[in-house]
Amino acid sequence: MNKRIAIAFTGPSNSGKTTLILKVARKLIHEHNKEVAIIKHDPKDKARFDVEGKDSYKFSDTGAEVIVTSPSRTTYFSQRHNELDEMIRIFDKFDVLLVEGLKNLPLPRISVFRNMIDEDYFNYMNALAIDGSIDINEYNLPNGVDVLDLNDADKVIEWIFKNAKEV
Template sequence: MIVFGVAGWSGSGKTTLIEKLIPEFSARALRVSVIKHAHHGFDLDRPGKDSWRHREAGAARVLMLSGERWVLMNELRGEPEPGLDEQLRLLEPSDVVLVEGFKAAPVPKIEVWRAASGKEPLWPDNPNVVAVATADAIDCPHPVLPLDDAAAIVNFILEHPSRR
């Protein structure tokens, strides 16, 4: 399984880049999964729906399925957030897992950076950044990838020696 992160400041275009990478990997007959780490709470459920009511009643896990998809919701109820390795085990068998967030996780990362953000790049302080995807000129010791060229970025990921 290839595990590669996409890192950057909020609003830098991480999600947009991942949206472009997924079909590029899929066109190469690779099964792609994504882990998105949120720093804030989120809910896939709506109050009043059956699954919401089951969780509110105290269920630790609720599995919902249909003929089109399934989802497993797990309530932590005060327990620590599971680590990246545990989450990766849940995504087997995937060929490629793209990780958005988890800036400190020890997986190779492509940083999405835009000068217009006014923020400093992450790569000087993050040893896991192995390349920068940008449309801006940048003086960087890492490979600089064209932000609008998903095929080039996928090639970089597939050929990178530190891919997990």
Template sequence: MIVFGIAGWSGSGKTTLIEKLIPGFNARGLSVSVIKHAHHGFDLDKPGKDSYRHREAGASQVLMLSNDRWVLMHELRGAPEPTLEEQLRVLSPCDVVLIEGFKAAPVPKVEVHRPAHGKPPLWQENPHVVAVAADVPLDSPLPLLPLNEPDKIVQFILDYSSRHES
């Protein structure tokens, strides 16, 4: 399983890039999963719905399913946030896992960097950034990938992963 991060400052276009990378992997016959780390709390449920009421009543897990999809909600209830490794074990088998967030995790990452946002590049401080995807030319010792050409980024990730298999 290829595990690859997409890193960058908030608003840099990480989610948009991931959205464009997934069809590129799928076109190569690869299944893709995504792990997104949210820095702030979130809730996919709505007050008043049965599943929300079950969680509010104290259920640790609520699994909802239909003929289209299923979702498992797990309430931490004060327990520590699971590690990336623990979350990877929860995923169904797949070929590629793209990770948004988990900046410090020891997995290779492509940084989405837009100088127009006025933020410093992450690669200078993060040893796990192995390439930079940008919309303008940059001065970087790392491979520079064209942000608006997702197929080239997909190919970079596949090539990099095949060279660094453990």
């Protein structure tokens, strides 16, 4: 079995996290031939995946755990919070797990910022992904934090391969 690795991305809303994760995931899949799994944290419970009135919504609305399967995909609707190891078991087959948010998970973390860096994230970051809108010299970064170019997905992937946690 190949080793499976995980990395987390954190940062404020509209910092570019999702865009970076999309670029990284596409390159990992299409250029590095990796199976990629993604977990997104929805702290305000805003995400909507199902449409009221449809069968899958009605099933899910009962409070049951629901899997909807079709010839091209399988969708899992869970009514309870799952810990990281439970989610990893659900995914089962992947090479790289990308997590957006969940800053308390014990995973190496890339913090993503544009325009300004929120120093509250310093305790949670192993790397910093920024663009030209930030002058890094204006900040007193913690020791050992690598600085990455937000727009260079290849360098971010290189960092992931070196620093991700085996899961």
